[in-house]
Amino acid sequence: MSDAARRKKADLAEHLKRAIMTLELRPGADIDEVALSEHFSISRTPLREVLRQLAGEGFIDLRENRGSRVSEMSHTTLRDFFLAAPMVYGAILQLAAKNARPDQVQALKAAQDDFRNALRSGSGSERAMANMRFHEVTGEMADNIYLLPSFRRLLIDHARIGMTFYRPQDTSMAENLSEASQQHDAIIAAIEAGDDVKAGQLAIDHWNLSRDQIELFVMPAGLDLPLGSLSRKTPA
Numbered sequence: 001m002s003d004a005a006r007r008k009k010a011d012l013a014e015h016l017k018r019a020i021m022t023l024e025l026r027p028g029a030d031i032d033e034v035a036l037s038e039h040f041s042i043s044r045t046p047l048r049e050v051l052r053q054l055a056g057e058g059f060i061d062l063r064e065n066r067g068s069r070v071s072e073m074s075h076t077t078l079r080d081f082f083l084a085a086p087m088v089y090g091a092i093l094q095l096a097a098k099n100a101r102p103d104q105v106q107a108l109k110a111a112q113d114d115f116r117n118a119l120r121s122g123s124g125s126e127r128a129m130a131n132m133r134f135h136e137v138t139g140e141m142a143d144n145i146y147l148l149p150s151f152r153r154l155l156i157d158h159a160r161i162g163m164t165f166y167r168p169q170d171t172s173m174a175e176n177l178s179e180a181s182q183q184h185d186a187i188i189a190a191i192e193a194g195d196d197v198k199a200g201q202l203a204i205d206h207w208n209l210s211r212d213q214i215e216l217f218v219m220p221a222g223l224d225l226p227l228g229s230l231s232r233k234t235p236a
Contacts, residue, residue: 005046012040013050020059020070021132021159022125027073031060058153073157081157082211084150089135090203092151095142097191097199105192108137112184119177124163127177132159134184141191162210180209 016036019025037047055062062068100108111134118130132155139151183206190198 005042008040008042009046009050012036012042012047013054015040016050016054017059018125018129021156022128023160023163024125025070027070027160029070031068031070033067058156071156073160077157078161081154081161085154085158086204086207088147088151088154089207090200091147092138092142092144093187093191093199093203094196095144095147096138097194097196099143100141100191100194104137104141105188108134108141108188108191111137112181112188115184116181119181128159128163131162131180138187138191176209180206183209 016025016031025031031051033044033047033051036042037044040047051060051062051068054060055068058071060068061071111130115127115130115134118127122130135155135158136152139148139155142148142151183202187199187202187206190196190202
């Protein structure tokens with residue numbers, strides 16, 4: 001495959017990922033393969049290869065004889081997300097504190113700089129994507145073949161259902177964003193110090209900060225389990 005063909009596939013994949021995570025493509029929306037093929041000047045075979053890759057990562061669903069669509073966010077999806085997220089995030093940050101390399105710590109600091117810049121002058125989607133990149137780096141630090149697929153899948157839906165968090169509508173929401181940035185700094189410090197216990201606690205505190213705000217927008221009616229039913233601790 002030529003370099004130009006690889007770039008087209010990479011550009012297509014990045015376009016779809018961003019469109020899905022920022023809700024430009026809504027959950028359950030059909031993927032217009034003809035339009036994508038024309039826009040990116042890519043033939044059906046490499047297009048389908050990209051779609052299979054994204055399906056494996058959890059961005060889209062492939063349906064036999066019915067085309068592809070953006071992965072759904074159902075009642076079950078939301079329940080499972082809120083139950084699993086604090087456990088997975090906690091494990092990831094504990095492992096990150098144990099395994100992080102110096103170059104990865106620098107990458108995390110750079111991601112935090114980008115997040116701060118997005119908070120100052122970026123759009124809601126830019127803030128959500130910068131936050132996702134920060135957490136992607138912690139997953140790379142954790143370097144666990146069992147946890148990473150689950151973590152990456154959580155990040156997709158966290159970006160999608162958290163879009164409201166990054167479009168603050170009142171003073172309280174804006175203050176939460178400032179606190180989220182401060183918690184990122186504390187996470188970096190715990191990882192750099194190799195303090196896995198502190199990192200694990202910060203994961204729960206960080207999750208709780210966004211959890212309450214997200215619930216205002218996505219609480220499923222009639223849900224018979226409390227969302228995120230781990231014991232909740234007062235943020236440090």
